[in-house]
Amino acid sequence: MDELEQAKQTFVSEAQDLLRDMESGLMQIEAEPDDAENINAVFRAAHTIKGSAGLFGLAHIVSFTHVVETVLERIRSGKLPPSGDLIALLLECRDHIESLIELLTRGIETPDADTEQRAEALRTQLLGFLDGEGGAETAKAHAPASVLEHDVAESQVPDGQYLVRSRYWHISLRFGEGVLRNGMEPLSFIRYLKKLGEIVHISTLYDAMPPAASMDPESCYLGFEIVFDSAATKPDIERVFEFVEDDCQIRIIPPHSEVTRFRELIEALPEADLKVGEILLKSGALTEQELEAALHNQVVAENQADVPQLPVKRLGEILVEQGVVHAETVRSALDKQDKVQANKLKESKSIRIDADRLDDLINLMGELVIGSAAATLMARKHDLIDVLEAVSSISRLIEDIHDRSLRLRMVQIADTFNRFRRVVRDISREIGKDIDLIIDGGETELDKSVVEKIGDPLTHLVRNAIDHGIENAETRALLGKPANGQIRLNAYHESGSIIIEVSDDGGGIDADKVLAKALANGLVAPTQTLTEKEIFQLIFEPGLSTAEKVSNLSGRGVGMDVVKRNVIALRGTVEVTSELGAGTTVTIRLPLTLSIIDGFLVMVGDSSYVLPLDSVVECVEFTEESRHGHEGNYVAWHEHVLSFVDLRELFKEKGPKAARQTIVVVQGGGQKIGLVVDQFLGEFQTVIKPLNKLFEKLHCVSGSTILGSGEVALILDVLAMTRLVETRVEAE
Amino acid sequence: MAEHCEKIVGEFSIYTAAALKPKLLEALAAASALSLDLSGVTEIDSAGIQLLLLLKRETLKSGSELRLTGSNPVVDEALALCNLTGLFNPES
Numbered sequence: 001m002d003e004l005e006q007a008k009q010t011f012v013s014e015a016q017d018l019l020r021d022m023e024s025g026l027m028q029i030e031a032e033p034d035d036a037e038n039i040n041a042v043f044r045a046a047h048t049i050k051g052s053a054g055l056f057g058l059a060h061i062v063s064f065t066h067v068v069e070t071v072l073e074r075i076r077s078g079k080l081p082p083s084g085d086l087i088a089l090l091l092e093c094r095d096h097i098e099s100l101i102e103l104l105t106r107g108i109e110t111p112d113a114d115t116e117q118r119a120e121a122l123r124t125q126l127l128g129f130l131d132g133e134g135g136a137e138t139a140k141a142h143a144p145a146s147v148l149e150h151d152v153a154e155s156q157v158p159d160g161q162y163l164v165r166s167r168y169w170h171i172s173l174r175f176g177e178g179v180l181r182n183g184m185e186p187l188s189f190i191r192y193l194k195k196l197g198e199i200v201h202i203s204t205l206y207d208a209m210p211p212a213a214s215m216d217p218e219s220c221y222l223g224f225e226i227v228f229d230s231a232a233t234k235p236d237i238e239r240v241f242e243f244v245e246d247d248c249q250i251r252i253i254p255p256h257s258e259v260t261r262f263r264e265l266i267e268a269l270p271e272a273d274l275k276v277g278e279i280l281l282k283s284g285a286l287t288e289q290e291l292e293a294a295l296h297n298q299v300v301a302e303n304q305a306d307v308p309q310l311p312v313k314r315l316g317e318i319l320v321e322q323g324v325v326h327a328e329t330v331r332s333a334l335d336k337q338d339k340v341q342a343n344k345l346k347e348s349k350s351i352r353i354d355a356d357r358l359d360d361l362i363n364l365m366g367e368l369v370i371g372s373a374a375a376t377l378m379a380r381k382h383d384l385i386d387v388l389e390a391v392s393s394i395s396r397l398i399e400d401i402h403d404r405s406l407r408l409r410m411v412q413i414a415d416t417f418n419r420f421r422r423v424v425r426d427i428s429r430e431i432g433k434d435i436d437l438i439i440d441g442g443e444t445e446l447d448k449s450v451v452e453k454i455g456d457p458l459t460h461l462v463r464n465a466i467d468h469g470i471e472n473a474e475t476r477a478l479l480g481k482p483a484n485g486q487i488r489l490n491a492y493h494e495s496g497s498i499i500i501e502v503s504d505d506g507g508g509i510d511a512d513k514v515l516a517k518a519l520a521n522g523l524v525a526p527t528q529t530l531t532e533k534e535i536f537q538l539i540f541e542p543g544l545s546t547a548e549k550v551s552n553l554s555g556r557g558v559g560m561d562v563v564k565r566n567v568i569a570l571r572g573t574v575e576v577t578s579e580l581g582a583g584t585t586v587t588i589r590l591p592l593t594l595s596i597i598d599g600f601l602v603m604v605g606d607s608s609y610v611l612p613l614d615s616v617v618e619c620v621e622f623t624e625e626s627r628h629g630h631e632g633n634y635v636a637w638h639e640h641v642l643s644f645v646d647l648r649e650l651f652k653e654k655g656p657k658a659a660r661q662t663i664v665v666v667q668g669g670g671q672k673i674g675l676v677v678d679q680f681l682g683e684f685q686t687v688i689k690p691l692n693k694l695f696e697k698l699h700c701v702s703g704s705t706i707l708g709s710g711e712v713a714l715i716l717d718v719l720a721m722t723r724l725v726e727t728r729v730e731a732e
Numbered sequence: 733m734a735e736h737c738e739k740i741v742g743e744f745s746i747y748t749a750a751a752l753k754p755k756l757l758e759a760l761a762a763a764s765a766l767s768l769d770l771s772g773v774t775e776i777d778s779a780g781i782q783l784l785l786l787l788k789r790e791t792l793k794s795g796s797e798l799r800l801t802g803s804n805p806v807v808d809e810a811l812a813l814c815n816l817t818g819l820f821n822p823e824s
Contacts, residue, residue, distance in 0.1 A: 179778075180746045186778045190813060204814040206785045212757055215786055217749035222778055224814075 008104070011052050013352065015101050018045040020415070022094050027421050029075070030087045036076075043072040049097065060111055061100050064119050067126050068093045074130065086129055088429070091422070093122050163256045168200055169228040169237065170257075170285045172265060174208070176247040177219040184244055186222055193240050197230025201283035207271050225276075227283045262286060263294045355448065358408055365402045366687040370706045372398045377709055406596065409449070413491045413500070414442030416451055420462050424487060427466045434484045435470055441491035446498045446592055450570055454500065454590065457566040457574075460559055461502040461586050462487060469506030469584055479581070481505065497572075498592055503585040509578040511535045536576045537670075540564040568719065571597070571612070599686035599705070599715065602664060603679040604647045605655020608713035610686050610705055611675070615666045615718040622661040622676055633728075635663065635674060643725045644674030650700065668718035673725045675716075688715060700724060735797075736763030741772035744780035744807075753783060760787055764796050771802025776810045788819060 025042035028035060046069040053061035068090065074080035096118060103111055111119070171193075175186050193199065205223035209215055230237070234254060241250050251268070253261050262285070266276045277295060280286045286294065372395040379388040417439045428435040470476075470485035477483065490501040511532050518524040518538045530538075542561040563586075567574045572590035591597070599610035620637065622644075633644050644663055647653065658678035665674050688703045695701070702717035738759045740752065760766045766787070773780075784800075791798045800807075800820050811817045 175778075187781070187810060187813060202813075202815045204781075204785075204816055206782065206789075209782065209786060209789070212786060212790055215753070217753040217779060217783060218746060220778060220782070222782060 008056055011056060012101055012105055015049050015052065016098075018049055019094060019098050019101070020418075021045050023091065023422055024418055026087055026090050026094065027425055029082050030084065030425075033082050039072070039076050039082075043069065043076050046072055058104070058109060060109075060116075060119070061097065061104075064093075064100070064123065065097060067123050068097070071126050071129055080129060089122070089125055089129075093126065096122055163258055164262065164286060164290050165256070166227070166285055166287075167229075167255045168285070169197075169226075169230060169255055170253040170262075170265075170280075171226040171228055171237065172224075172249075172251040172253075172269065173226070173241070174205075174223040174249040174270070175220045175244070176249075177216075177221065179220040179244065179247050180218055182247060184247070186220060186224075186244075189241055189244060190224065190226070193226070193228065193237070196232045196236060196240065197228055199226055200229050201227040201285075203279045203283055205271065205279075207275070223271075225279050225283060225285075227285050259286075259290055259294045262290070266294065355409075358405075362405050362409065365398075365405045366689075368398050369395075369402050369685075369687060370710075373707070374710055406447075409447050410445040410592075411448050411451055412442060413444050413446060413451060413498075414439070416455055416458070417442050417489050417491070419455070420458070420489060423459060423462055424466060427463060428485075431467070433466065433470055433472060435466055436484050436486050438486060438488040439490075440488065444491040444493060444498060446491075446590065450498075450590055450592075453566065453570055454588070457563040457588070458489075458500070458502065460563050462489075464560070465502060465504040465506065465584070469504035471507050475507075493592075494589075497589045500588045500590065501585055502588075503583060505583040508580040508582055508584050509536060509539065509576070510580055511578075514538055533575075533577075536578060539576060540574065597686050597688060597715075599684040600664070601681040601684040601707075601713070602647075602662075602675075602677040603681060604651065604677050605653035605657070607651070607653055607655065608681075608707060608711060609647065609677070610684060610713050610715045611664065611666060612715075612718060613683060615668055617665040617667050617672060619680055620663050620665065620674075622663040622674075637663075637665065637674065640672075642672065642674045643729060644676055645721060645725060646676040648676065648678075666718045666721070668722040671722040671726065673722050675721070686715065735765040735767055736760075737767045737769065739769040739772060739802075743775045744770070744773045744783075745775055745777040746779040749779040749783055753786070756783065756787055757790070760790055760796065760798070765799065766791075766797070767799045767801050769802040770800055770804050770807045773804055773807055776807050781810060781814060781816070784820065785816075 022042050022045040025038055025045065028038045029042065032038065046065055050062055050065040050069055053065065071080065071086075071090065075082050075086075080086070099115070100111060103109075103115070173186075173189075179186060190199070190202070203225045205225065206221055208223065209221035215221075228237075234252060237252055238245075238250070241248060244250075251265055253265065262280065266273050266280075269276050273295070277286075277291050281288065281291050372391065375391045376388065376395060379391050420439075421437055424435055424437040465487050466485075470487070471479070471481075473483055476485065486505045488501070488503045490503070492499055515524065515530065515535050515538075518535075518541070519526060523538060523541055524530065540560045540563070564574050567588055567590070570590055572588055574589075575587045576584060577587070578584040597610075598613040600613045600616045602609050602611060622635070633646070634641050635644060636642070642663075642665065648657065655678075662677055662680055663674040664677055664680060665672055667673075684707075686705045689705055691698065691701065691703055700717050700720045701714045702720075703715040705713050705715060707713050736759050738756065742748065744752070756766075756768075768787075770776075787798050790796075798820070808817070811820060
């Protein structure tokens with residue numbers, strides 16, 4: 001991949017981040033239209049996307065985003081009220097930009113006719129909002145303007161360079177520390193300068209002055225930025241500072257210079273760019289547009305020159321800087337500067353890593369854990385006490401590193417949760433219910449691979465809650481509930497799992513109706529007595545959700561079996577509690593990571609198998625007596641009859657049979673079964689290796705792991721085993 | 733703490749700056765407000781201005797106050813030249 005391509009990828013991922021910010025920001029505007037900081041952030045996001053797209057010559061993104069930016073600018077300056085319709089439109093526009101970026105990831109830089117048409121339609125709508133603002137602006141916005149054209153619209157000159165409008169000289173002075181001791185007086189130079197013309201504005205800078213304790217009163221720390229009105233020539237002005245030129249940095253910019261001259265000045269001065277920019281702005285040396293152009297151009301120029309050799313990170317920095325620098329200078333707010341600095345600091349504290357590389361690392365760490373276990377085993381086998389000691393300290397370290405590298409993959413669930421703000425907003429608008437989304441525990445961390453897969457089931461649950469859970473406004477009013485429905489997403493950690501709750505304050509589930517439906521569908525035998533909890537659990541059964549009428553269950557039903565299937569695939573569980581008339585809570589419990597489980601190691605013949613520890617209920621001795629004369633594969637267990645599977649038979653193990661066998665009672669999917677094994681070896685931290693595609697169809701096995709001895713052990717799929725027993729029972 | 737008064741007489745320049753710096757900083761540290769009478773200043777230069785800026789910066793840091801009292805055309809001219817009048821006399 002060439003470096004330009006790499007830089008483009010950085011642009012794409014940054015744009016995606018910005019679009020996400022933009023989405024939440026736009027919704028925030030709806031909630032709090034007066035939050036200027038937030039409106040600014042949205043504007044900045046659009047602006048940065050436009051600017052960066054310009055760097056890559058992506059004209060279609062630039063021209064579309066430009067209109068969006070123009071509208072946001074109107075909102076920002078209070079000229080356009082952010083109505084619900086406008087926000088809805090802006091959200092659509094945001095989606096369109098996202099789709100343009102999405103096309104880009106597939107290497108498509110020229111969108112097809114459909115996309116163009118959509119852009120045109122959105123653009124027309126946006127311009128509708130701008131129409132009240134005068135035709136000229138509209139026309140300008142309508143033209144597929146490039147970034148630069150817009151930014152310097154007023155001062156552009158034919159050759160593509162642009163000159164500042166100020167008719168004054170700009171003189172920048174930074175006196176050396178030794179000036180005073182050399183008998184020169186900075187103020188006298190300035191007094192002398194006044195003889196050549198008029199000082200329009202002067203800013204005295206003393207940022208170079210050290211803290212009081214180390215400040216030398218005989219050194220000079222002063223600098224001046226002077227806006228000077230004079231008909232004198234440059235040599236005339238230079239001559240003013242002739243005597244001090246060895247001891248002073250002097251920069252003289254003639255009137256109507258190119259903006260780039262100021263860019264160079266800003267770069268060269270020791271003070272922060274923002275501060276210098278602000279001084280230039282305040283003193284009238286530059287207009288806002290010019291300053292923007294100067295700062296913006298800084299990025300363009302650097303980028304044009306450097307992109308081929310540019311490391312990706314550098315581009316990222318420039319983009320960030322650009323995004324921040326712009327808006328802040330325009331706002332001319334000194335008090336924001338600290339914040340910018342803090343943000344920059346934060347930015348540099350995190351780095352972006354390709355998830356695959358992280359996975360590689362974690363895989364290797366897994367191998368290392370296994371390798372170190374093997375070393376321990378060997379040392380023990382040969383009774384090498386000193387080696388054993390060394391190895392055990394190494395393996396402790398390895399475990400630490402392994403834990404930590406696993407933690408690298410942990411991400412906060414907030415991003416996933418926040419995506420639902422949009423879902424809730426869109427659906428509730430669509431069906432005309434007012435619904436508030438409350439998010440708690442966004443900082444809860446879980447494995448990235450889990451986060452990726454939990455989105456769909458959650459969407460399903462949230463949609464269900466909006467659609468079927470929350471009553472319409474009239475019903476709510478009748479019941480004396482608050483007019484706005486409430487959906488709550490919550491996440492927290494509990495004993496090695498993460499719990500995610502989706503609750504609503506809607507109508508709840510009518511257990512009687514569910515039961516009636518289940519009876520009608522033959523899911524439940526009329527003789528069965530079920531607790532309320534068991535009845536609620538029925539809504540996850542496929543038989544119920546395929547029922548054509550969902551609303552008569554006074555609530556959910558669509559695709560709940562899909563939700564359950566997805567959660568189980570993540571080795572999780574899902575439960576529902578509900579109170580008729582008060583609301584429903586669906587609780588999903590998931591493992592923190594998919595790559596490690598607490599295993600329970602058992603032996604059958606010469607082979608090892610791993611059972612997920614949390615599925616193990618009990619271990620009991622397996623004797624002929626315990627069968628109590630039961631025919632077939634049944635034993636008595638705590639006054640129950642327990643079906644069992646002999647693993648020796650199931651896996652056709654040929655190794656020696658133990659004199660005393662054991663039954664491990666496991667549960668999966670609410671069923672308990674017994675597994676007959678020769679020996680159990682206890683708990684075992686298991687690094688899961690996915691099975692090769694070839695073995696995907698293999699029954700009762702969900703993965704493999706490598707033991708310290710180097711042997712491979714299969715990880716048993718308990719759920720599949722309980723199903724196996726079920727079908728066997730049915731066959732009998 | 734009460735306001736502390738200090739008067740500078742004669743030159744407020746490179747020649748006196750070294751001696752004035754510790755004196756003025758001490759005076760500032762000793763009180764919540766320092767009132768500096770500059771009516772007796774006969775000459776002020778960059779070094780003097782710099783000292784005033786240092787004191788001002790200290791007050792901003794510590795939340796104390798610096799007031800320049802006693803009108804003096806020499807000082808006023810120098811401050812005006814540097815566009816610092818507003819910094820030291822916020823009310824004017």
